[in-house]
Amino acid sequence: MNAKKIFLILLVLAIAGIILLNLWLLAGYRIIRQEITYLPDISVYNSGIIQNHEKTVTYTIKSQYYTLEVNSSGKVTVKTPDNEVIMSDLTFFSDYEDHQPSLGFFDIEVRKENDSTISIRGEGTSETIVNIMLKASRDLPEFEISISTEYNSDVIVKREALVAAFAVPVSEVYRKNRKADNEKFEAEYWLDKQGVKFGHGSKSALIYHNTAASSLQLSTTNNILFINLDFFEDHPYVHIPFQADGGGRWIDLSPSKYSSNDRRINSVKFYIGSTPEYTPRFMLVPSGFLAGHVFTEHADGGERIESHYAVYYGSDTINDIRFASGGFVGHNIPVTKSVMYIDYNGKLSDKKTEPVSGRNMMTEFLDQLHLTGKYDICLHTPEEHNSDRATLEEAISYMKDRYDTRSWIDHGMYSGKYNRECFVCDGLSPESEYYAGDLWHEFDTRYFWNTAVEMKHLMKHPSAKNELKKFRLRNASKVLWNNHLSAYRLNSINYFQALSELVTHKISNERELNSLMPGKGESSPTPLYWQHPTYTQGLYSWVTNYAKDYYKLSLKDADKHLENEKRQIDELISNWGIFLNHGYYVRGLDVITEQNGRLEINPYFDQILAYMEESQNKRNLYNTTVKELLDYWRLIENVSYSCNPDGTIELYNRNDIPVKGLSLVVRANKVMIDGVIPSCRRVEKDIVFWFDLAARFSATIECE
Known part of the structure; x- marks a missing residue:
């Protein structure tokens, strides 16, 4: 066989291989590209599975802005004074573990309590009693809804919601990052506790800043709003039980577990018929x-004081903060810095000795x-392994007294064998010898790193290589795409653009420098706390999405990676995002270099810090x-937001302390x-404004 024939055969085989490879990639691409929804398809449920065979009676309340109608079957309608429908229905939805989701009630009683209030009482799945006022x-132009949910048996709740259907289209969406959409809407939004406006003028409805709900989700396609009263995606939590074998197994406890006689209260407020032309929104x-950006430092590997000097002051030769030449302190970058109360050098509380000890x-x-x-100093658990009760109390009280500690970062818990006092282990179990919940409350430790999001993301993204080894070809293609590009991103580009990004992608789908994860789209639930x-x-949880490393800043092409880090910071600012950065800075693997036997800050990491300082000086990055x-954020939760008939907005600070720099x-x-x-x-098209709001004071916002 001559060389020409061999070449043609190889060419045909290469072309066939390329075709087969693309067919394999296309299979996974098409699966992932399908729109991901976090909303149930309520069309498959019978609305109002209500057993009420009496003659229908309609109860009516009229105001100068709207008419509220509720019939004896529980159907809620809100109309203009001219009888045009604004809200066409309001229904209770539940989804419990080991039960089929349901829409409506099994039994219902509607009463007009007085000239301003109508009550709906119904029985839901698992003998749950719901009272809606x-x-x-x-x-x-206000319409308030309060919901009392009473449980008569043990139940695990994946979702309970009021589903509001509107006869007028969405006109403005107030997104989770605090930007607003008023055209080219996404099909679906998870709005956190922000809001949405339907319609215009007298035929409109607005909901915004309802902190007594779990979250809001919006389908712009169907003009349906889910007012989540409890939704498992809003509060991720996992528990790592004790495992003598260190197996690292865990249980997803994100869905709430209610017991018989438990009761939950929620409330929301709509503005109907006279909504403001301008809607100020609270900034993040x-x-x-x-x-915003938060460095959260895990204390692992930080036994040597020299590495702390290098990372915070710029060099291990500097031990006085006044002479910091670089690092976090040199560039005025705050850090939530965790430490262990005890290590091999001793305790933080040890009396000063001469010569001065490492501790x-x-x-x-x-x-x-x-x-x-500027620095939030907290515990990374008291010590490397399990802490007994006396050590827990000593460490937590010491940190409170000396550093006014309110935060906590778990450590060493993944195996299930050690650090049983952790937030995701036995720290919240009163029957355990490692119970710490009462001490956390006593000493006001309230903000806990919650590893649930990181652990659940790892579970969702298996290895494409492992799938190939098991000859699950289609699934391997799906995993490959899913680990690098989200469905949201794939729907915004064509196959060839996606293929190019897959080959050249610098950062995986899960590694955005933004905890709101805009790459996953507006529909994705991404709570920050x-x-x-x-x-x-x-107690409060706060999120991290992955452990971020900076090892590429030590490679030969560090200049390229430095520019990529700066680009991600710019994108964080452009997207009005928040990133809670899970890192191990003093461990020395990523951000420290050794020069002539001395430890210094990696100059490329130092340039990142300088860039962040510059962005802060421009009032862009906080x-x-x-x-x-x-x-x-907790202060903002306690600032009320009211729309006046004249279009102004009234804020009232219900806190006993002022809100400094309140930004909208x-x-x-x-x-x-x-x-x-x-x-x-x-x-761009918005005005960002800020002011101080004194305790127990109000402020009126007027826009034009």
């Missing part, structure tokens, strides 16, 4: 900044950081800590607070 205002970060030096270092007011309704004793950020955004030409123009900046 609809309260209309005769003089204001204070003082006019657009995005004394650590305490002096932490004291220097704390005095700046939460309280689990039944498992975590009212570099902050877990404690500061969650304190701010509105799409308008001008904004005033109590008749005075506040500090503000123009960002």
Whole structure:
């Protein structure tokens, strides 16, 4: 056989291989590209599985802005004074473990309580009793709904919601990142506790800033709003039980577990018939900044004080914060910094000795950081392994007294064998010898790193290589795409563009520098912080998405990776995002270099910190800590938001302390607070504005 024939055969085989490879890739591409929805298809359920055979009676309440009608079968309708329908239905939906989802009630009683209130009482799945109070205002364009859910048996709730159907289309969406869409809507949104506006003028409805609901989800295709009263995606939680074999098994406890006689109260408010032309929204970060970043440091490998000096001050030769030449302190970057109370050097509380011991030096270092007011110093559990009750109390009380600690970062818990006092292990189990819940409450430790999102993401993304080894070819193709590009991204580009991104992609689907994960689309639930309704004793969780490393900054092409890090920071700002960065900075593997026997900050990482400082100086990136950020978010939860008939917005600070730098955004030409123009900046079509709101004081926002 001559060379020409061999060449042709090889060419044919190569072409056939390329075709087969693309057919294999196309199979997974088409599966992943299908739109992912987080909403149930309520069309498959019979709305109102209601056993009520009496003659239908309609109860009516009229105001100058709308008419509320509820018939004896529980159908809710809200109309304009001219009898045009705004809200066409309001129905209870439930989805419980080991039960089929249901829409409506098995039995129902409707009563007109007085001239402003209509009540609906119904029985749901598993003998759940739901009381819905609809309260209309005769003089204001308000419509309040309170929901009491009572459980008569043990039940695990995946979702309970009010499903509101509207006869008018979506006109403006207030997204989870605080931007607003008023055209080219996505098919589906998870809105956190933000809101949406339907219709215009007298035929309109608005819901915004309802902190007594779990979340809102919106289908713009069907003009349906899910008002989640409890939704498992809003409060991820896992439990790692004890495992003598260190097997690392865990249980997903995200769905709430209610017991017989438990009761939950929710409430929401709509504005109907006279909604404001301009809707100011609370920004995610204070003082006019657009995005936020939090370095959260896990203490692993930080026994040597020299590595702390290098990462925070720029060099291990610097032990005085006043002379910091680089690193976190040198660039004014705050950190939520965890430490262990005990290591092989001793305890943080050990008395100062001469010569100064390694543990004394650590305490002096932490004291220097704390005095700046910028660093959130917390425990990475008290020690490397299990802590007994006495050690727990000693460590938690010491950190509270010395550093006003409110945060906590679990450590060493993944195997199930060690650090049983962790938040995701036995720390919340009163029957365990490692119970810490009462101590956390006593000493006001309230903000906990929750590893659930990271662990669940790992479970969802198996290895394409392993699937190939098992000859599951179609599934291997699906896994390959899913691990690198989201369904949302795949729907925005064609196959060849997707193939190019798959080959050249610098960052996986799960490794965005944004905890809101815009690459997964607006429909994806991405809570930043939460309280689990039944498992975590009212304590707060905060999210991280993955452990971020910077090892590429030590490679030959570090310049390229530095530019990529800067690009991601720019994207974080452009998307008005928040990133909680899970890192191991003092361990020395990523951000420290050794020069002539001395430890110094990696110059490329130092340039990243300088870029973040520059972005903060431009009032774009808010570099902050877990404690500061969650304190701010919790204050905003307790600021009421009311729409007045004249189009103004009234805020009232129900907190006993002021909200400093309270920041909002509105799409308008001008904004005033109590008749005075506040500090503000123009960002494209929006005005971002900020001011201080004193405790127990109100402020009126006027836009034009």
